[in-house]
Amino acid sequence: MKNQKTLSLAKDKIKILLLEEPHKNAVTLFNGNQYTNIEYCKGSLNENELAEKIKDVHLLGIRSKTNVSKNILLHANKLIAIGCYSIGTNNVDLLASKLQGIPVFNAPFSNTRSVAELVISECIFLIRGIPEKNFAAHNGVWLKDASNSFEVRGKNLGIIGYGHIGSQVSILAESLGMNVFYYDIEKKLNLGNAKSCSSLNELLSQSDIVTLHVPETDLTRNMIGASEIRMMKKGSFLINASRGSVVVIDDLVKALEEKHLAGAAIDVFPEEPISTKDEFRSALQKFNNVILTPHIGGSTSEAQANIALEVSEKLVKYCDVGTTIGATNFVEVSLAPNIDKQRYLHIHKNQPGVLNKITNVFTSRNLNIASQYLQTDAHVGYVIIDIDEKTNSGEIMKELKAIPETIKTRMLF
Numbered sequence: 001m002k003n004q005k006t007l008s009l010a011k012d013k014i015k016i017l018l019l020e021e022p023h024k025n026a027v028t029l030f031n032g033n034q035y036t037n038i039e040y041c042k043g044s045l046n047e048n049e050l051a052e053k054i055k056d057v058h059l060l061g062i063r064s065k066t067n068v069s070k071n072i073l074l075h076a077n078k079l080i081a082i083g084c085y086s087i088g089t090n091n092v093d094l095l096a097s098k099l100q101g102i103p104v105f106n107a108p109f110s111n112t113r114s115v116a117e118l119v120i121s122e123c124i125f126l127i128r129g130i131p132e133k134n135f136a137a138h139n140g141v142w143l144k145d146a147s148n149s150f151e152v153r154g155k156n157l158g159i160i161g162y163g164h165i166g167s168q169v170s171i172l173a174e175s176l177g178m179n180v181f182y183y184d185i186e187k188k189l190n191l192g193n194a195k196s197c198s199s200l201n202e203l204l205s206q207s208d209i210v211t212l213h214v215p216e217t218d219l220t221r222n223m224i225g226a227s228e229i230r231m232m233k234k235g236s237f238l239i240n241a242s243r244g245s246v247v248v249i250d251d252l253v254k255a256l257e258e259k260h261l262a263g264a265a266i267d268v269f270p271e272e273p274i275s276t277k278d279e280f281r282s283a284l285q286k287f288n289n290v291i292l293t294p295h296i297g298g299s300t301s302e303a304q305a306n307i308a309l310e311v312s313e314k315l316v317k318y319c320d321v322g323t324t325i326g327a328t329n330f331v332e333v334s335l336a337p338n339i340d341k342q343r344y345l346h347i348h349k350n351q352p353g354v355l356n357k358i359t360n361v362f363t364s365r366n367l368n369i370a371s372q373y374l375q376t377d378a379h380v381g382y383v384i385i386d387i388d389e390k391t392n393s394g395e396i397m398k399e400l401k402a403i404p405e406t407i408k409t410r411m412l413f
Contacts, residue, residue: 009058011033011034011035011036012034012035012036012037013037014035014037014058014059014080014319015037015039015056015057015058015059015078016030016035016037016038016039016057016058016059016060016061017038017039017041017053017054017057017059017060017061018038018039018040018041018061019041019043019044019045019060019061019062019063019066020041020042020043020044020062020063020064020065020066020085021040021041021042021043021063022061022063022085022304022307022308022311023085023304023305023307023308024308025305025308025309025312026061026085026308026309026311026312027040029308029309029312029313029316030312030316033316033320035059035316035319043275044062044063044065044066044274044275045066047067047069047071047072050066050068050072051071051072051075052075054072054075054076054079055075055076055077055078056077056078057076057078057079058078058079058080058319059079059080059081059082059083059315059319060076060079060081060082060083061082061083061085061311061312061315062082062083062084062085062091062092063084063085063086064086064088064091064295065091065274065275066091067091067092068082068091068092068093068097069093069096070093070096073093073096073097073100073102076100076102079100079102080102080318080319080410081102081103081104081105081315081318081319082097082102082103082104082105083104083105083106083311083312083314083315084104084105084106084107084311084328085106085107085304085307085308085311086106086107086111086298086307087106087107087108087111087298088106088215088216088243089104089106089328089329090215090216090243092104092329094328094329095329095379097329098329098330098379098380099379099380099407100407100408101347101380101407101408102408103318103324103327103329103330104327104328104329104330105311105314105315105318105326105327105328106311106326106328107306107307107310107311108164109164109310110298110303110306110307110309110310111297111298111300111303111304111306111307112164112165112168113168113302113303114297114298114299114300114302114303115165115168115213115241115297115298116165116168116169116172117172118241118267118293118296118297119165119169119211119239119241119265119297120169120172120173120176122239122265122291123152123157123173123178123209123211123237123239124152125265125291126209126237126239126262126263126264126265126289126291127149127150127151127152127155127208127209127237128149128150129148129149129263129289131263131288131289131290131291132288132289135288136288148262152173152176152177152178152209153176153177153178154177154178154179155178155179155208155209156178156179156180156181156206156207156208156209157169157170157173157178157179157180157181157207157208157209157211158181158182158183158197158203158204158206158207158209158210158211159180159181159182159183159194159211159213160182160183160184160200160203160210160211160212160213160214160223161182161183161184161212161213161214161215161242162182162183162184162188162194162196162213163184163188163213165213165241166182166184166211166213167188167191169211169213170182170191170192170194171191171192174191174192174193174194179193179195180192180193180194180195181194181195181196181197181203181206181207182194182195182196182197182203183196183197183199183200183202183203184196185219200223200228201228201231204228204231204232205231205232205233206233207232207233207236208233208236208237209236209237209238209239210232210236210237210238210239211238211239211240211241212224212238212239212240212241212242212246212247213241213242214242214243214246215242215243216242216243216245216246220242220243220245220246221245221246222245222246222247222248223246224238224240224246224247224248224251224252225247225248225251226248226251226254226255229251229252229255229260229261230255230260232260232261234260235261235262236261236262237261237262237263237264237265238252238261238264238265239264239265239266240264240265240266240267240268241265241267241268241297242268243268244268244269244270244271244272245270246268247266249269249270249282249283249284250283252264252266252284253283253284256284256287256289256290262289263287263289263290263291264284264287264289264290264291265290265291265292265293266282266284266290266291266292266293267293267294267295267296267297268295268297269282269295272294272295273294280294314326314327320337320412321335321336321337321343321412322335322343322345322384322412323335324382330380330382331375331376331377331380331381331382332375333373333375333382333384335373335384338370338386341370341386341387341388342386342387342389342390342391342393342411342413343384343385343386343411343412343413344384344385344387344393344396344397344400344409344410344411344412345382345383345384345408345409345410345411345412346358346382346383346384346385346400346403346406346408346409347380347381347382347383347406347407347408347409348380348381348383348403348405348406348407349379349380349381349405349407350376350377350378350379350380350381351405354381354403354405355374355381355383357403357405358383358385358400358403359372359385361396361399361400361403362385362387362396365391365396367387367388367389367391368387368388368389369385369386369387370386370387370388371384371385371386372384372385372386373385380407393411396411397409397411
């Protein structure tokens with residue numbers, strides 16, 4: 001920033017805790033923006049460890065194994081923002097974070113290609129019968145046989161959830177000559193020759209392979225169970241690289257035992273080991289026609305490098321400027337840095353009259369408000385105020401904090 005100004009908290013005093021070894025791009029980006037007080041940990045922390053560690057942390061970076069619960073947040077006295085170095089944020093209590101004035105950022109785009117490529121490769125492996133042949137070869141059996149081995153060209157791929165990943169799978173599948181059908185609860189633009197289905201059952205009944213790309217919500221939890229699997233073609237395949245709660249594993253096991261499904265590929269599970277040292281057990285391990293992978297859909301070097309940049313950039317922009325674009329639990333405000341003004345951020349309970357109280361803190365001192373931004377949702381309001389004059393920020397901050405509805409307030413520069 002041109003003509004660097006005095007910050008309310010010097011950057012070398014802002015403590016950053018990065019858990020679960022995000023790509024080193026994260027550290028590089030923080031350092032490039034003068035953030036140097038970084039603790040970088042390879043593993044996750046249990047609840048007691050995290051509750052203690054988070055007390056003096058300003059920015060927290062996590063991946064999928066760290067659980068940031070409401071109880072953990074009660075110990076986060078200085079926490080400004082959370083960065084999830086992943087697509088999902090279901091391991092963070094988003095409402096509790098918002099009510100404490102803590103935006104949560106993630107990376108919804110950076111590993112899209114990696115997941116899509118895994119799904120396409122699994123489509124080919126399943127329909128060619130590669131899992132069984134691989135298993136047999138490892139056990140000395142030579143299954144050189146073309147029966148029950150097919151090309152994906154001309155086969156019907158059903159995509160449940162046509163968002164960033166689902167639509168990317170659609171493009172790749174069509175380039176291989178597959179007929180693509182999709183179902184989404186929201187109206188989406190067809191890409192290429194993909195066809196929208198009016199119902200889940202319509203998609204299930206005509207697909208040779210069904211792949212899931214939905215978030216974890218009340219609507220998607222256990223959405224593929226016994227009745228849905230019965231709707232699928234006999235001899236079809238199921239792929240799940242979305243969330244472990246979406247498929248009822250016991251019902252999938254039964255469908256495989258009865259040979260209603262010819263195979264499956266599962267990357268996510270209802271219960272997953274916390275670390276690589278913990279044992280992984282699943283009822284699906286007994287099947288030689290099932291591909292099991294350890295939640296690695298987005299685990300490529302390229303994806304992790306991009307995720308580290310995307311999430312860290314969002315954290316820096318929020319910390320430096322106040323921009324909340326990309327926050328999953330917070331009102332979104334896009335702001336540019338300014339050159340010669342003081343900027344104040346105020347997060348408060350969304351109740352009538354608060355903006356007037358905030359404005360009065362400045363106007364009662366005859367301070368000119370150069371610009372003012374406000375965004376609200378049902379729970380919180382977020383105000384950004386730039387003032388022309390340099391003044392005693394300590395007195396202003398004290399008065400802003402004294403407003404009864406205040407959740408969190410900061411002076412940026």
